Amino acid sequence: MVGSGLRIFNAYPAFARRGELFCCYPFEHKPIPAWLTFGGWLGGARNWHFAMMWVLVVNGLVYLAFVYLHGEWRDLVPRKGDIRDSWQMVKFYAFKRKDHPHQGKHNALQKAAYFLLPVAGAFAVATGIAIWKPVQLSLLTDLFGGYVWARYWHFVAMLVIVILSVIHVFMVFAVDPYSIPAMITGNYDERNSPEARNARPFYHLFPRRQSAQSPPEAT
Amino acid sequence: MKFDPKEFVSIGGIDRREFLAWGGIMSAALLAACNSRGPKSAEKLLRYAERKNRVVERALFRHTSMDAVRPSAYDARNKLPSYFISRTVPVWDESVRGKWALEVSGLVANPMRLTLEDLQRLPRVSERVNHYCVEGWTAVETWTGCRFSDLAKLARVSPEAHYVDFQSFDDDYHESWDLESAMHGQTVVAYGLDGKMLEPAHGAPARVYSPVKLGYKNTKYLTKIVFMPKMNGGYWSDMGYEWYGGT
Secondary structure (H helix, E strand, C coil), rough: CCCHHHHHHHCCCCCCCCCCCCCCCCCCCCCCCCHHHHCHHHHHHHHHHHHHHHHHHHHHHHHHHHHHHHHHHHCCCCCHHHHHHHHHHHHCCCCCCCCCCCCCCCCCCHHHHHHHHHHHHHHHHHHHHHHHHCCCCCCHHHHHHHHHHHHHHHHHHHHHHHHHHHHHHHHHCCCCCCCHHHHHCCCCCHHHHHHHHHCCCCCCCCCCCCCCCCCCCCC | CCCCCHHHHHHHCEEEEHHEEEHHHHHHHHHHCCCCCCCCHHHHHHHHHHHHHHHHHHHHHHCCCCCCCCCCCCCHHHHHCCCCCCCCCCCCHHHHCCCCCEEEEEECCCEEEEEHHHHHHCCCEEEEEEECCCCEEEEEEEEEEEEHHHHHHHHEEEECCEEEEEEECCCCCEEEEEEHHCCCCCCCEEEEEECCEECCHCCCCEECCCCCEHHHCCCCCCEEEEEEECCCCCCHHHCCCCCCCCC
């Protein structure tokens, strides 16, 4: 979706209405590097975009249904104290705090990212529909400030998704590589959790010796 | 702090070397896919999706949905791009081709040949609307002409007609539409732009114009309007852009 979207964007890599200037994008009329794009040409990219949008929507709905039915939304919804906890995580990563803040399933920053991602996804879908059908669904398009702005918000939603995803994948490798097999097979070993290892990016990647800190497991 | 590297090097049965090798192969494959058209085998699926999208788009279509220009929008004026597929601006040469006339034919009870003067005698509408280009830009312009629905009424369109083909003298450029979109109140056969007669750069003597369709569906340099029982593709639609191309 991102690659084909960028290829579509490159057909007119600007936001301004013809005969106007656009306030809020510093790279007007500068195309995105071709190697970041997908689809080969405008028509091809549009066909991919308009086919895969259904996959995105269905995937998103399945995800939401799963998270709801399994009660996992409880680990994701923002709660009182999340901002304070996020600040503590920032301090920890910046070496201003020695020990890893106590966390539930996710640390506060991680939780914010996982909450924001589906929100940005839904926003991308809504703004996408708004620029797909600016006349037939003009109420939706107007909600985002008209076609030009809806197109801009669609781009911003993509940026948010890309940035969150890049940080997410980076942090998986840099802080919690033990979660990679667990993503497929489950059975995450809490003794290897970033909290247990007191792990910052690339710090304390290896688990502490069992004898050192954690009590022996009950048998 | 002491640690045992063995605990890290094997994750899920894949060792570090294998992991790096697979990572390399996957990244190379991803990079190779970039700016490509994607796998050939996907073409069928994409065409299937386009046909299904068409059903969705036609279901969403309402004659009451009107395009409205944002109050803050400026007119594009001379910033409106000019597109044609011929090598030079198509100009109707009366000394070679005789007087220009618009043929309205196909599944109609009353086929017509309308000169520019005939068109101008029909009820005149001016509409300030958005132009939605397939590339993603929009432009605000005021188009003057007659409603397509008025022409259809005069031609007495047969109930078997479900599509309409707009043909031109810009090489073999044409685009066919679903009849609903053509009958939309904002679809006009335009001969004026911004209060002046249409210039060759924008489709003179007359072109179809509607904000309910993307730019490429709005055939310029009109010669024929043909009512049809089936769709008839189009210049850009046959190249791979969506046939429906609706907004």
